[in-house]
Amino acid sequence: MTDADELAELLAQRRRAGTDRAATDAAIFARFGRTQAVMFTDLVGFSRLVEAFGILHFLQLIQESEALFLPLITAHHGLCLKREGDSLMAVFDQPRDALACAAAMVAATDAANPGRVPEERIAVCIGLGYGTVLRVGDHEVWGAEVNAASKLGEEMAHGGEILVTDLFHATMPDRTWAPHGTLFDTRPVYKLLNETASL
Secondary structure, three states, X not given: OOHHHHHHHHHHHHHOOOOOXXXXXXXXXXXXXXXXXXXXXXXXXXXXXXXXXXXXXXXXXXXXXXXXXXXXXHHOOEEEEEEEOOEEEEEEOOHHHHHHHHHHHHHHHXXXXXXXXXXXXXXXXXXXXXXXXXXXXXXXXXXXXXXHXXXXXXXXXXXXXXXXXXHHHHHOOOOOEEEEEEEOOOEEEEXXXXXXXXX
16 A cells, blocks of 8 residues: 555545544654655746747756756755756755755855856745645655745745745744745745855
8 A cells, every 4th residue: 555545545534424533633643744844946937938938948947957956955865855847845854954955056056147148047946844744655745834835935935035934943043034024924934144154
C-alpha cells in the first residue's frame, strides 16, 4: 500500500458516521506528520516575458534558474519536492537551513545578472513557512504553512525578497526582520532585511 493509499483509507475512515475523528486525526499525524520549513520560489515576470519574448525564452530562464537553485537546496540539507512551471517547492528540517538557502539563491541571482539585458535577468521571489505538515510519499506535502509559503512566494514577494510567516519568524528572532503586511488578513508577514552575510 502506498502512502497515498494509506492516507486515503484513513480519510475515508474519518468520514464514517460514529468515527472518533480526534483519534483518526492523531493517527494521521502520527503516520505522516513532520515539523519542517517549507520554501516556495517564483520567478519574476512570467506572463510579461512569455508575451514579449515567447515561451522558449522563459523556459531557458527556468532551466538557468534551476541550475542555480537546485544545488543550493541540496547543499543546505533541503529536498526539492516539486518543480512546476517557474516555481520550486522544497522542504528543510531546520528553518535556519531554509533561510540560508533562500539568501544564497538571491545572492546567486545577483551574481548571475550583471551584464545581462533586462529580459535575461533572473529575479526570484521566495516564501518560507515553518510548522507541522503532512508528508505523503516522495513529492507531496500538505498543511497551513505550505499554503502560506506558497502565497508569500508566488503572490506577495517581489524580486529578491524573502518573506516568512509568523511561525517561521518566531524561530529566528536573532535575524533582522521588517513587518511586511498580513497574510489571510490575520497573520503577520516578515521580510528579511539585507544581512545575508551573517546567515
